[in-house]
């Protein structure tokens with residue numbers, strides 16, 4: 001197997017804030033070169049900020065082009081960009097469903113497809129998808145969101161079967177309730193309810209998700225593929 005020393009060229013979608021920004025910062029701390037692609041193009045200090053809409057394959061292609069020009073072929077990709085449009089099934093519009101599928105699932109497909117080119121050429125790569133505990137646990141009011149997150153499991157496992165022989169791994173990190181803008185929007189009672197159900201008794205921090213992601217990207221994780229790694233304080237165990 002090809003052994004390459006740091007720094008690696010890494011691209012994180014949705015790297016502008018929340019969990020994505022924590023992932024970018026963790027990789028930067030390890031000495032990697034990191035591109036953060038998001039709709040705003042904002043990025044933690046030290047990363048290359050790129051404007052990108054993951055729903056648009058041309059925009060994803062251009063973002064990879066910019067990252068490659070600055071840092072060389074992308075070796076590790078983290079499909080983290082995600083949105084929610086929560087409401088109960090009866091009230092969920094087609095637009096609510098389609099928008100979440102477009103960003104969370106089609107966006108991950110666009111990113112994985114573009115990333116696979118250089119990874120196949122290099123015969124080495126790491127694809128990491130940010131799923132969610134609700135992908136396997138389910139969640140009322142999140143029929144659209146949970147479906148996209150379980151979809152990522154099928155995607156990563158199919159990619160593992162397609163690309164595993166080329167030293168390319170594909171895994172899902174499934175966070176539970178992490179303190180970010182996404183969870184700040186939840187009603188207080190909902191958060192309290194979840195907190196009571198989490199064995200750890202608290203919400204998680206973005207850095208705790210980033211730690212699992214950097215591990216999966218490391219050489220030490222080369223034999224882990226098609227896995228769903230929970231980072232959820234024990235909320236989803238068994239699911």
Ligand code: NDP
Pocket residue numbers: 013014015016017018019020037038039040041042052053054055080081082083103107130131132133174175176177178179180181182183
């Ligand atoms: P945030 O809402 O804080 O950040 C989302 C990021 O995604 C932003 O940087 C945003 O860009 C970017 N983004 C949204 N739409 C697009 C798009 N079309 N193209 C490119 N970038 C886009 O989310 P979190 O940090 O909380 O969540 C990150 C991931 O973790 C998501 O996939 C989410 O589903 C998942 N997750 C989060 C949990 C939580 O508790 N917070 C729990 C489980 C999973 P911009 O900054 O430009 O708006």
